[in-house]
Amino acid sequence: MKMVMIAYNEAMDMEVMEVLENCAMKNYTKVMGVFGKGAMSGTHMGNDIWPGKNNVLYVACREDDAKQLVSCVKNLRKKLGREGIKAFTWNLEEITE
Numbered sequence: 001m002k003m004v005m006i007a008y009n010e011a012m013d014m015e016v017m018e019v020l021e022n023c024a025m026k027n028y029t030k031v032m033g034v035f036g037k038g039a040m041s042g043t044h045m046g047n048d049i050w051p052g053k054n055n056v057l058y059v060a061c062r063e064d065d066a067k068q069l070v071s072c073v074k075n076l077r078k079k080l081g082r083e084g085i086k087a088f089t090w091n092l093e094e095i096t097e
């Protein structure tokens with residue numbers, strides 16, 4: 001099992017959710033309105049000086065599904081440019097059902 005974490009600019013929420021749907025990912029955890037700073041996307045603190053916020057999605061899935069999801073995120077990143085989206089993966093050692 002893998003965990004895929006997708007961090008992205010809140011302005012692209014609809015596009016990211018479409019990626020999840022197209023990859024047939026039905027289960028996820030979304031954290032909305034997070035703050036952060038990226039080398040490419042700049043600082044997002046939700047205030048007048050650094051406007052904007054980010055969202056984060058966590059998707060626990062099989063390894064082949066994780067590869068497909070990361071590939072779809074890479075394609076979206078190419079399409080949208082500097083808007084700011086990244087995907088990270090790590091191994092899940094245990095999952096309870």
